[in-house]
Amino acid sequence: MSALEIHQLHKSFGSTHVLKDVNISIASGEFLILVGPSGCGKSTLMNAIAGLEPITSGEIRIGGEDVTWRTPAERDIAMVFQSYALYPSMTVRGNIAFGLEMRKIPKAEREAAVQRVADLLQISHLLDRKPSQLSGGQRQRVAMGRALAREPQIYLFDEPLSNLDAKLRVEMRTEIKKLHQRLGTTIVYVTHDQIEAMTLADRIAVMRDGQVQQLGTPDEIYNNPVNVFVAGFMGSPAMNFVDAVLEGGRGNYALRISTPGQEDLVLPWPAERDTDALASCVGQKMLLGLRPEHFSEAVGHSGAGTAMAAVIGVVEPTGADVLINLPLGEGEVTARVGPDCHARPGERLELQVDMRRAVLFDPQREVRLA
Amino acid sequence: MSDAMSRGQVIRRQTPAAKALRGLLYAVLIVAAVAYLMPLVVMLLTSIKPLAEITPGNLLALPRSPTVEPWAKAWGEACTGMRCEGVGGYFWNSFAIVIPAVIISTLVGALNGYALTKWRFKGSNLVFAMMLFGCFIPFQVVLLPMAQTLGWLGLASSRSGLVLVHVVFGIAFTTLFFRNFYVGIPDELVNAAKLDGAGFFRIFWRILLPVSAPIIVVSVIWQFTQIWNDFLFGVAFSGHDTQPVTVALNNLVNTSTGAKEYNVDMAAAMIAALPTLVVYVLAGKYFVRGLTAGSVKG
Numbered sequence: 001m002s003a004l005e006i007h008q009l010h011k012s013f014g015s016t017h018v019l020k021d022v023n024i025s026i027a028s029g030e031f032l033i034l035v036g037p038s039g040c041g042k043s044t045l046m047n048a049i050a051g052l053e054p055i056t057s058g059e060i061r062i063g064g065e066d067v068t069w070r071t072p073a074e075r076d077i078a079m080v081f082q083s084y085a086l087y088p089s090m091t092v093r094g095n096i097a098f099g100l101e102m103r104k105i106p107k108a109e110r111e112a113a114v115q116r117v118a119d120l121l122q123i124s125h126l127l128d129r130k131p132s133q134l135s136g137g138q139r140q141r142v143a144m145g146r147a148l149a150r151e152p153q154i155y156l157f158d159e160p161l162s163n164l165d166a167k168l169r170v171e172m173r174t175e176i177k178k179l180h181q182r183l184g185t186t187i188v189y190v191t192h193d194q195i196e197a198m199t200l201a202d203r204i205a206v207m208r209d210g211q212v213q214q215l216g217t218p219d220e221i222y223n224n225p226v227n228v229f230v231a232g233f234m235g236s237p238a239m240n241f242v243d244a245v246l247e248g249g250r251g252n253y254a255l256r257i258s259t260p261g262q263e264d265l266v267l268p269w270p271a272e273r274d275t276d277a278l279a280s281c282v283g284q285k286m287l288l289g290l291r292p293e294h295f296s297e298a299v300g301h302s303g304a305g306t307a308m309a310a311v312i313g314v315v316e317p318t319g320a321d322v323l324i325n326l327p328l329g330e331g332e333v334t335a336r337v338g339p340d341c342h343a344r345p346g347e348r349l350e351l352q353v354d355m356r357r358a359v360l361f362d363p364q365r366e367v368r369l370a
Numbered sequence: 371m372s373d374a375m376s377r378g379q380v381i382r383r384q385t386p387a388a389k390a391l392r393g394l395l396y397a398v399l400i401v402a403a404v405a406y407l408m409p410l411v412v413m414l415l416t417s418i419k420p421l422a423e424i425t426p427g428n429l430l431a432l433p434r435s436p437t438v439e440p441w442a443k444a445w446g447e448a449c450t451g452m453r454c455e456g457v458g459g460y461f462w463n464s465f466a467i468v469i470p471a472v473i474i475s476t477l478v479g480a481l482n483g484y485a486l487t488k489w490r491f492k493g494s495n496l497v498f499a500m501m502l503f504g505c506f507i508p509f510q511v512v513l514l515p516m517a518q519t520l521g522w523l524g525l526a527s528s529r530s531g532l533v534l535v536h537v538v539f540g541i542a543f544t545t546l547f548f549r550n551f552y553v554g555i556p557d558e559l560v561n562a563a564k565l566d567g568a569g570f571f572r573i574f575w576r577i578l579l580p581v582s583a584p585i586i587v588v589s590v591i592w593q594f595t596q597i598w599n600d601f602l603f604g605v606a607f608s609g610h611d612t613q614p615v616t617v618a619l620n621n622l623v624n625t626s627t628g629a630k631e632y633n634v635d636m637a638a639a640m641i642a643a644l645p646t647l648v649v650y651v652l653a654g655k656y657f658v659r660g661l662t663a664g665s666v667k668g
Contacts, residue, residue, distance in 0.1 A: 081561070087577050102567035
């Protein structure tokens with residue numbers, strides 16, 4: 001049975017349509033991430049699930065029950081807020097127990113629940129402190145503790161890590177993943193950070209302008225994006241988009257890339273990845289999507305890809321690997337090569353492109369063709 | 371921000387011109403302080419002098435034989451109009467009016483501010499704008515309709531009637547205070563409590579009110595001084611036995627039988643002014659802190 005079902009949900013503020021026909025269904029124990037740029041409606045969707053914002057039309061079911069018109073308190077959900085929203089006048093203990101107290105749980109049970117989550121999150125020594133006496137990471141833990149104490153059907157996380165510094169964010173990310181694996185809870189998690197989305201999610205819903213662009217596993221979203229937006233949003237550095245003209249015919253398509261001042265580059269399209277949509281596009285301009293890691297240094301490799309060469313623009317070593325900017329087509333592309341590449345700007349670099357993982361888009365409609 | 375900056379110290383070379391300017395600044399401040407304090411000093415000195423020392427003497431001369439006689443007379447014997455019982459009874463009248471009026475108007479203002487910021491409804495901004503309008507209505511305009519209303523309610527010339535008038539007038543201000551304070555409190559706090567299962571009053575009582583101390587102090591001081599110092603409503607809507615001290619003071623000073631007893635007048639004025647002074651001295655720093663509380667991130 002689905003833990004959460006969202007059916008044809010619409011939401012408007014006056015004449016602005018902020019959520020358009022959202023349909024999502026997640027299984028019990030699943031970790032769903034809503035990701036998208038700011039203003040894409042992901043936080044509104046989360047507030048709608050929580051019952052903090054009334055929806056215009058549609059249906060929300062939790063554990064099979066229609067909760068569309070129930071108050072937040074009646075929905076059996078808990079939420080971790082971006083600002084943590086800890087009650088400033090209460091101790092950590094009071095904060096964690098408040099939800100249980102409101103639900104008239106006997107005192108002894110409340111104490112036991114507080115102790116359980118305090119042990120789980122290693123905050124037992126903080127129980128008698130006020131939120132103002134805690135560090136950012138500790139507040140984050142308490143906010144999660146408050147949610148965990150109630151053991152609801154669904155947990156909602158609203159950008160919970162965005163107020164932490166970079167190092168702590170990575171630590172807490174791992175911790176949340178561990179908690180999810182250990183407790184098997186159902187989580188809906190909002191973030192604008194695509195790395196958080198990739199690392200944590202069982203499934204990701206990429207949103208833009210109030211619409212779910214694609215709903216799928218991290219692997220599907222990353223390697224099989226349905227449109228230019230999803231392809232460009234996920235991945236860092238972002239996917240390179242290169243203008244290319246489709247040539248040839250079924251079984252031997254190729255893409256011709258014209259770079260000013262250089263000879264045209266012709267990249268053969270792998271025959272096993274032909275689609276019917278390509279047939280009507282021969283001779284037309286396409287958008288070729290190549291991720292930085294689809295490029296590799298040609299030296300010492302046995303050619304798994306198509307060879308190409310270009311003059312290096314900028315070299316950015318990151319430690320784990322080296323990012324290289326090179327002109328290709330009308331613009332520049334970023335290639336990710338191994339850390340032992342010692343190429344310098346202005347030099348000519350031999351590369352190969354792995355076309356088996358490349359994607360093709362219609363440049364006008366921005367949808368996937370192959 | 372560096373330590374020096376946060377303490378308001380600006381590092382600057384002390385040139386002679388800068389020192390001279392600094393001296394001038396202090397001189398101006400001292401003159402202003404003296405000018406403001408002088409009336410209080412004159413009142414205090416006059417109130418402990420026997421009448422014989424006042425008529426020929428100079429206002430600032432120290433008393434040769436200080437006495438509390440004028441204070442005792444002002445409190446218990448001085449004539450206010452036809453009666454000669456001092457201002458003591460009216461002093462307690464004022465408290466009996468001020469205390470309930472302050473408590474009720476502060477509580478209602480807090481609830482209004484909470485509802486207007488955390489439970490927004492269609493037209494809530496319009497409601498707030500109309501309440502704000504109440505801050506600018508001159509007292510004189512409502513005198514007659516209010517007298518009529520109090521008559522209908524059977525509260526004419528009673529302390530309860532005065533409490534009602536002050537509550538009605540005070541709510542505009544207290545609502546403004548609390549609304550502006552609660553606007554700065556994150557909505558997520560209220561949302562978290564809603565998800566935890568708390569309702570309208572529970573959230574107010576358990577979450578909002580415990581963090582409202584600074585603005586409660588502001589509201590209490592403001593309302594206390596406003597209501598305590600009120601003369602117009604006091605004189606218009608009170609009976610003989612329910613007059614506040616401000617009205618009694620006026621009657622005392624204007625009573626024209628016998629010689630003018632300046633020392634008693636001054637003592638009575640001091641008595642009437644003391645409670646507001648005490649409130650400011652005790653809670654003044656919280657007042658300033660509360661007024662600026664919204665500007666500092668907690």
